[in-house]
Amino acid sequence: MTAKKATPKTPAKKSNLNAALAKPPKSIAKPKDTFNPKRDLAPERVAEILKRLAATYPNAECALHHRNAWELLVATILSAQCTDVRVNMVTPELFRQFPTPKAMTEASQPVLEELIRSTGFYRNKAKSILGAAKKITNDFDGKVPRTLAELTTVPGAARKTANVVLGVAYGLAEGIVVDTHVLRISRRLHLTKATEPKNVEQDLVKIIPQDHWIAYSHEIIHHGRQICIARKPKCADCTLETVCTSGDKTWSSGKTWPEQ
Ligand code: SF4
Known part of the structure; x- marks a missing residue:
């Protein structure tokens, strides 16, 4: 009697497991990462983001020690x-x-x-x-x-x-500091689609009032280090969550600003 050929069950099981793991759990509704300039760059939305950043990081300042x-x-x-x-x-x-x-x-x-x-x-x-x-x-x-x-x-x-x-x-605001955090998070917030720091800065200075240019960078750098981290943003702890439509979100409340 010929021995029955063994079915290669393990790889099939593995790929099912991988597929299951790749799907986000049901409680996470990932928004479509679409850039809608009319919605995303509206002055009221930008003002809301700046207001929340200022309230969340009231003492954000440069972390490098210096005397002059x-x-x-x-x-x-x-x-x-x-x-x-x-x-x-x-x-x-x-x-x-x-x-x-x-x-x-x-x-x-x-x-x-x-x-x-x-x-x-x-x-x-x-x-x-x-x-x-x-x-x-x-x-x-x-x-x-x-x-x-x-x-x-x-x-x-x-x-x-x-x-x-x-x-x-x-204390002179001649431009906006665009480091890795400012670039990543400004893109996640759909405040720019640019990928080069210089172009990101050009986009930001058009929509952010000059009196917030210095603070914006400090606040975003703090946000990037504590909450909106590159690999796994802590969206459940983020004060910008309802105003953020990033496709990188790891969690969503299901609410969107301004209709809450
Ligand atoms: S909701 Fe998530 S992706 Fe959006 S800014 Fe907050 S931490 Fe970043």
Whole structure:
């Protein structure tokens, strides 16, 4: 008697299991991730988002420790691909040894590299900091400039860094800081469809009143770190949930603003 061929049950079972896991549980109604400019960019909706952000993060501010514009510029350069906590561990000793741009011009590249090594990419960062110190000492009388046009001529101060320094150190809103959180969440909230930071900023400055440009970035960065995290946003804990129509939502109350 010929032995009956074994049926390959396991792979079929596995694929059923995978399919079941891929489906969201019934309690989660994922909204369609469609961008509707008339609805999404309506001034009342934008105002509601800003109102909720301000109420949720009333004390949102830059987490990088600094005492002046120069220290903030250096800390922001160091924060690329590094946590603010790590930067804050490094800067006290750095500024103890080299407190001003002029003092920093006298630092040697190897000494500087050693002081900032733990922040990663330390060779490039040291080069930028030394370049910034020289430029500010030679061309701006030792003072960090107060305009975007001037500040972006300083080594290491691209548009995002310049916006951070102008907004936080001088309270000047010349633009909106677009980091990874601001880019991701502004897209999730359908405030932009752009993918490049510069284009995202251009979209945001058109719809966000200038007096909220500085706060918006701080609030969104806090929101991105605590709630609207990249992989698994905590939508059940989010104060923007009823106004958010993102397809990335992990939970929905089923309510939508303004009809609640
Ligand atoms: S509801 Fe979810 S996806 Fe939308 S902003 Fe809040 S955490 Fe982010």
